Amino acid sequence: MASRCSLSALFPIQSQLDCALDEASTQQEKEDLVYQYLKTLDGRDDLKIPDFQPALEWINTEGPLSLHKELAGKVVLLDFFTYCCINCLHILPDLHQLEKQHSAEDGLVVVGVHSAKFPNEKVLDNIRSAVLRYNICHPVVNDSEACLWHALEVSCWPTLVFLGPRGNLLFSLVGEGHWDKQMLFTDAALRYYRERGLLRTHAVPLKLLRDSLPPSILSFPGKIAIDDRSKRVAIADTGHHRVLLVSTTGQLLQVIGGPESGRKDGDLSEASFNSPQGVAIKGDTVYVADTENHLIRKVQLITASLCSTLPSRCLSPCLNASVCIYQIDLSAGKVSTLAGTGAQGTDKEGGAPGPRQPISSPWDVTLGSAGGDEANVLWIAMAGTHQIWALFLADGKLPKGSEVKAGTCVRWAGSGNEENRNNSYPHKASFAQPSGLALAPEEPWSCLYVADSESSTIRTLALKDGAVKSLVGGERDPMNLFAFGDVDGKGVDAKLQHPLAVAWAPGASLLYVADSYNHKIKVVDPKAKRCSTLAGTGEAGDTLGPAFHQCLFNEPAGICIGGGGKLLYVADTNNHRVAVLDLDSRTVAPFPISVECTDSAPPGPAKAPALPKSATRIEMPPVEVSAGQTLVMLLSLTLPPGTRLTAEAPSCWALTAEDWCEWVGIQSCGYRRHRGSVRTPRRFNKASGPARGLGGQPGPDFERLALLLQGGGAHLHHEGRLVHAASSYERRSRRGPGHRGVGSRLLIRCVGSQACGVRSCRFHPTLFFSSLRERRSSRFGLETVFGKAVLEPCHRLPGGPAKLL
Numbered sequence: 001m002a003s004r005c006s007l008s009a010l011f012p013i014q015s016q017l018d019c020a021l022d023e024a025s026t027q028q029e030k031e032d033l034v035y036q037y038l039k040t041l042d043g044r045d046d047l048k049i050p051d052f053q054p055a056l057e058w059i060n061t062e063g064p065l066s067l068h069k070e071l072a073g074k075v076v077l078l079d080f081f082t083y084c085c086i087n088c089l090h091i092l093p094d095l096h097q098l099e100k101q102h103s104a105e106d107g108l109v110v111v112g113v114h115s116a117k118f119p120n121e122k123v124l125d126n127i128r129s130a131v132l133r134y135n136i137c138h139p140v141v142n143d144s145e146a147c148l149w150h151a152l153e154v155s156c157w158p159t160l161v162f163l164g165p166r167g168n169l170l171f172s173l174v175g176e177g178h179w180d181k182q183m184l185f186t187d188a189a190l191r192y193y194r195e196r197g198l199l200r201t202h203a204v205p206l207k208l209l210r211d212s213l214p215p216s217i218l219s220f221p222g223k224i225a226i227d228d229r230s231k232r233v234a235i236a237d238t239g240h241h242r243v244l245l246v247s248t249t250g251q252l253l254q255v256i257g258g259p260e261s262g263r264k265d266g267d268l269s270e271a272s273f274n275s276p277q278g279v280a281i282k283g284d285t286v287y288v289a290d291t292e293n294h295l296i297r298k299v300q301l302i303t304a305s306l307c308s309t310l311p312s313r314c315l316s317p318c319l320n321a322s323v324c325i326y327q328i329d330l331s332a333g334k335v336s337t338l339a340g341t342g343a344q345g346t347d348k349e350g351g352a353p354g355p356r357q358p359i360s361s362p363w364d365v366t367l368g369s370a371g372g373d374e375a376n377v378l379w380i381a382m383a384g385t386h387q388i389w390a391l392f393l394a395d396g397k398l399p400k401g402s403e404v405k406a407g408t409c410v411r412w413a414g415s416g417n418e419e420n421r422n423n424s425y426p427h428k429a430s431f432a433q434p435s436g437l438a439l440a441p442e443e444p445w446s447c448l449y450v451a452d453s454e455s456s457t458i459r460t461l462a463l464k465d466g467a468v469k470s471l472v473g474g475e476r477d478p479m480n481l482f483a484f485g486d487v488d489g490k491g492v493d494a495k496l497q498h499p500l501a502v503a504w505a506p507g508a509s510l511l512y513v514a515d516s517y518n519h520k521i522k523v524v525d526p527k528a529k530r531c532s533t534l535a536g537t538g539e540a541g542d543t544l545g546p547a548f549h550q551c552l553f554n555e556p557a558g559i560c561i562g563g564g565g566k567l568l569y570v571a572d573t574n575n576h577r578v579a580v581l582d583l584d585s586r587t588v589a590p591f592p593i594s595v596e597c598t599d600s601a602p603p604g605p606a607k608a609p610a611l612p613k614s615a616t617r618i619e620m621p622p623v624e625v626s627a628g629q630t631l632v633m634l635l636s637l638t639l640p641p642g643t644r645l646t647a648e649a650p651s652c653w654a655l656t657a658e659d660w661c662e663w664v665g666i667q668s669c670g671y672r673r674h675r676g677s678v679r680t681p682r683r684f685n686k687a688s689g690p691a692r693g694l695g696g697q698p699g700p701d702f703e704r705l706a707l708l709l710q711g712g713g714a715h716l717h718h719e720g721r722l723v724h725a726a727s728s729y730e731r732r733s734r735r736g737p738g739h740r741g742v743g744s745r746l747l748i749r750c751v752g753s754q755a756c757g758v759r760s761c762r763f764h765p766t767l768f769f770s771s772l773r774e775r776r777s778s779r780f781g782l783e784t785v786f787g788k789a790v791l792e793p794c795h796r797l798p799g800g801p802a803k804l805l
Contacts, residue, residue, distance in 0.1 A: 005047050006153040007161070010169045013041065021181075034188040038170065042192075047169040050151055052141060057124050059131050059140040062205040065111070067167035073200030074109045075170075075189045076163040080154050082117045083130035084453070084498055084517075086361055086383050086433050088158040090176045090344060092134055093292075098186060099138060107165075107190050107199035112140035115149040117157070118484060118498055120517035126540065126555065129574045131209055133220045133239060139204065162189060165198045177346075217252075217593050218244075221571040222277040223289075223364055223436075223501065223558040224578060233569065233591075234281040235578065236288070236558070241273050243288055243299065248562065250592040256286075256299055256335065263293045263342055264335075271335035273297065278364035278381065278437075287338075287378055289362035295340035296354070296362060296380065296391055296409075301333050338378075339391050339409040348385050348416035350409050357409040360384025364501070366437040366448070370463065371397025379412065379448060381434040387414030388434060388450065388461060399426050399466025413466050420455035421478035426466030431459070432481050436501035436559075438511065445526065449511055451499040456484035458502065458513060458524060458531075471511075472496070472524055472531040486518045486538055494531035496522070500557040507565040514556040514570065521556065521570060521581065535581055535588060542575045545588040553579070 017037045024030045041047070051067045058064050065071055079095060081088035095110055102108035116122045122144040131140055143149060152161065160178070162170040162185055171185045193199045219239025226233045232253065235244040242258030254268065262272025276297075278289030286299035338354045345358025361384030370377040376394035390412040392404050404410060413426035414434075421430035436451030441463065448461040449471070457474035461467075472494040475483035485495030497517035504511055511524040512534065520536035534548060541552025556579075558571030568581040569591065578591040 005049060005169060006151065007159075007169070007172050008153050009047065010172060013037075014171060021184075030184055031188060034184060035192060038188060038192045041170065042164065042168070044168070048167050049163065049169060050148075051167070052143075053147060057142040057144075059124075059128055059142070060137065060206055060208050061139045062207045065139055065141070065204065067163070070204055071109055071111075071167075073107075073165045073198065073202070074104065074204075075107055075165065075186070075193065075199070076167075077108065077110045077186070078148075078161040078163065079110060079112045080115050080149060080157065080159040080161070081112060082115060082121055082157050083127065083134070084117060084121060084433075085157045086454075087176045089134065090361070090384065091158050091160075092136065094179050094182060095138070096135075098182065102186060102190060104204045105201050107194065107201070108186060109204055110138040112136060112138060113148055114140055114142050114144075115146045115154070115157070116144060117482075118517050120497060120519075120540075120555075123540070126574070128209055129220070129555070132213055135210070137208055137210070139206065162186070164189065165193055165200070216576045217595070218576045218578070220573050220576065221558060221578060222291075222573070223279050224560050224569050224571045225279045225281045226560050226562040226569060227281045227283065228562060228564070230283060232281060233562070233578075234279040234286050235571070236276045236279045238275050238277055238291075238573075239576075241275060243273065243276060243279060243286065244593070245286070245301075246591075246593055250594050252593055252595045254301075261292070263290075263295070265297075265337055266335060268299070268301075268333040268335060271297075271299075278362060280365045280367050280378065282367055282375060287365050287367070289365045289380065290340075291361055291363060291383075293340070293342055294344050294359055294361060294384070295342060296338045296359070296365065296378070298336050298338050299333070300336070339380075344384065346385075348387065348411060350389060350411045352409065353407050354391055354409045359389065359409065362389075363433075363435045364437045366439050368439045368441060368448075368463075369396075371401075376406075379437055379439070381437050381450065382414075383433045383435055383453075385414070385416050386418045386431045386433060387416055388412045388431065388437075388448070399462075399464070413461055413468055418454065418481070419478045420452065420457060420470075420474050420481060420483075422459070422468050422470050424465070424467045426461070426468060429468035430478065431455070431468075434459075435557075436499065436514070438502040438504040440504045440506065440511075440526075442506060445509075449502045449504060449526075451502045451513065453498045453500055453516075455481050456496045456498055458496070458499065458511070460526075471526060472529060473499070484517075486515075486520070488522075488532045489530070491529045496531070500555075501559040501571075503559040503561050503568065505561050505565050512559055512561070512568055514559045516555045516557055516573075519553045519555065521553070521559070521568070540574070542572075544579055544590055548581065548586050548588060551579075551588050 014037075017033060020033050021030055024033060049067070052065065054064060056064065067076070077095075077098070079088075079091070083089075098108070099110055114121070114127050120126055122142070124142055127140065127142055130136075148154075154161075156174050158174075158176065160171075160173040160182065162172070164170050170189055171181075173181060173185075190199070218235070218237050222236035222238040224233065224235050226248070231248040233246045233248060235246060237244050237258065240258040241261040243256045244252065245254040245256070246252055256268050257271055257273040257276070260272070261274040263274060264270060264272045273288065273290045274292040275290075276288050277291040278287075280287040284301040286301070288297040288299060290297045339357055340354070340359045340362075341356065343358060345360050347358055350357055350359075359380070360382060362380045363383040364381040366379050367375045368377055368379060369375060370390065370392075373394050376392060376396045378391040378393060380389040380391060382389045388411075389409060390398070390404075391409045392406055394406045396404050398404055398410070398412065411427070413429055414431045415421075415428060417430045418432045419430035420432055421428075423429040431450065431452050432454035433452070434450050435453040438449040440447055440449060446463045448463065450459040450461055452459050452474075455474045458471040460469045460471050462469075470492065472489075472491060473483075473496040474480075475492050477483075483492075483495070484497045486497060487493065487495035489495070496513070496515050499513050500516040501514035502511055509525075509527070511526055513522045513524060513531070515522045515536075518536070518538055519540045520538060521534045522531055523534045524531045535551045536553050537549070537551070539552060540554045542554065543550065543552040545551050553570070553572050554574035556570050557573040558569075560569050561567070562569055566583050568583060570579045570581065572579050578593075579588055580591045581588045
């Protein structure tokens with residue numbers, strides 16, 4: 001793109017305006033100054049910028065936009081941004097507000113020009129996810145090679161560039177915090193060009209990406225935390241502006257906030273959040289980093305054991321004496337604000353009582369102790385000011401021994417400069433958008449681990465003296481925030497790409513890292529300072545294993561340890577799910593969240609049907625299945641030529657599996673095989689009557705094999721053997737020419753486990769058939785023959801159907 005002008009030509013002119021505006025004392029003076037500036041500037045032809053390249057990819061539009069066509073006659077505000085940048089995120093509310101006040105019909109169009117910092121941010125699908133996550137409703141162009149950025153000599157994220165109706169440069173604003181000037185420039189430009197009749201009122205062809213987003217239980221989940229004692233998992237459901245509490249068996253216990261953003265304390269049923277990111281849970285208390293409200297919130301739960309007090313209202317029945325599920329009392333639980341004023345703060349020192357202390361974009365929180373009682377401090381990854389802060393829940397001490405009173409919110413470490421600077425003095429060290437925290441209180445570690453996302457490093461912060469050191473990633477130059485990559489190694493030789501979360505495993509003395517933009521989970525040995533890949537291939541995707549090396553994540557942003565150190569919970573953010581890694585078996589599965597309630601204990605184990613000795617028995621080789629996966633088993637019958645199923649003599653089947661998990665659901669759908677091809681499956685209802693196709697009507701032109709479920713599903717035997725009985729095969733129509741087989745697909749979904757709802761297992765299926773009888777004509781009349789039955793794995797699905805809350 002050949003440039004005819006750049007911001008360097010505009011700066012000398014606008015700098016004079018900026019100086020005059022600083023000296024102006026009234027709003028009218030400022031408006032007059034900008035109006036006169038526009039008169040002088042508008043006549044220049046050397047400030048027209050080049051158009052967008054025609055091959056660029058666009059989001060939220062029906063097609064590419066041009067400054068000379070769709071955007072002609074508009075005041076255009078170009079927002080040069082990259083979606084990882086906290087400063088870019090800070091100006092999004094200003095842009096939203098501006099768009100509410102001035103529509104395209106009024107003459108204003110905002111266009112996001114995405115100019116990536118990280119390689120991962122150049123991928124269109126990842127930008128799409130960011131547009132959805134941050135509710136961006138204006139056109140966005142993926143300038144992956146930063147052509148317009150370089151042409152205009154842009155040098156900083158974010159940069160706002162105002163254009164006139166002819167694509168001519170008007171103003172530019174660098175960085176955040178320019179709301180007053182942004183409004184002044186916009187109002188003046190619209191007024192000036194409207195008076196001259198140069199504004200057009202046509203609409204810009206938009207097609208918002210959010211309108212095509214399918215519903216899901218989770219939307220861009222952020223952090224995740226677990227309380228092993230109460231067996232509850234807290235999930236920051238960021239895209240839905242809420243916090244979910246889920247039992248470790250996957251039963252949804254409580255939804256707090258959402259689905260719309262807000263800022264309200266009070267009862268659990270009325271409270272609201274705005275894109276919460278960080279969560280920490282201990283007993284009946286959940287701490288929330290309410291990121292876009294710039295608040296730290298406290299969720300106080302009132303619970304009672306359902307085993308002893310509320311058996312008839314149990315949300316998730318106790319399956320054995322060692323597992324106790326709790327009912328949350330909505331009338332007694334409360335949400336309150338512990339820190340922040342609700343407005344983005346710029347203070348980099350702190351020290352005021354929490355509710356009076358402005359803070360900026362808290363991204364993660366973790367509980368610990370600092371010179372006082374257990375859990376007397378809540379550490380905060382303050383991404384907005386590039387620091388680590390502390391909210392003292394009880395009296396305590398800062399590094400170097402300074403006393404702090406309960407309720408105080410104060411800086412713990414970091415100068416506030418965006419750098420990768422280590423130092424023995426905590427206030428002289430610098431971070432670059434710290435986004436994840438993990439506490440290792442025991443010796444010899446005694447530190448906070450920090451995922452410092454913009455420097456692509458993992459850092460340590462000593463609890464005793466506040467010294468900040470590098471662990472892995474980045475490089476030694478503190479000003480270089482571009483030392484990223486995907487390299488296993490030691491110290492600075494290891495490379496990460498925008499890590500967002502860390503989790504400490506005290507039993508193994510290992511640190512787990514969500515290496516977000518590499519779509520991997522990595523493990524760090526802090527003693528050897530060695531970082532290596534644990535799970536993920538480096539490619540974005542949604543396939544979960546079952547083995548670690550087969551997994552595909554998509555920008556995982558949260559991680560925590562559970563199950564006594566044996567399970568790793570991962571918020572797989574752009575896949576809108578939580579995955580669980582079994583560290584013993586090295587398998588991975590989705591964490592199933594069930595919204596269904598039950599008023600009684602599950603029925604007892606199903607009994608195997610009585611089968612004749614002549615029943616056909618088919619033993620399958622072991623199949624490895626992860627909890628939460630749907631395994632499609634293909635059951636097919638091959639019949640001898642000239643034979644058919646006898647409707648008057650139905651056959652029964654039974655399926656057994658050893659070493660299965662606690663909860664299994666089986667569905668079935670029929671298909672037909674015609675001249676060697678498999679047609680589209682047809683689903684059948686779970687009913688005791690004849691099976692029917694979609695819409696309840698039987699198909700008229702093909703053979704269907706109906707597997708009718710009895711007893712509502714399968715259950716675990718006392719001996720650990722799963723038995724599921726189903727009734728008959730029934731023939732529904734004539735077989736077409738060349739039709740040699742009938743069959744069905746069995747969709748087997750594992751959604752629970754003995755320990756926590758998420759364990760993989762080896763599935764040993766055995767299929768029993770009785771009376772697979774066929775009749776064929778012979779000179780002796782009708783005789784019974786037996787066909788061949790085959791049961792084999794067809795393919796795996798990552799999880800079962802989600803149910804919208």
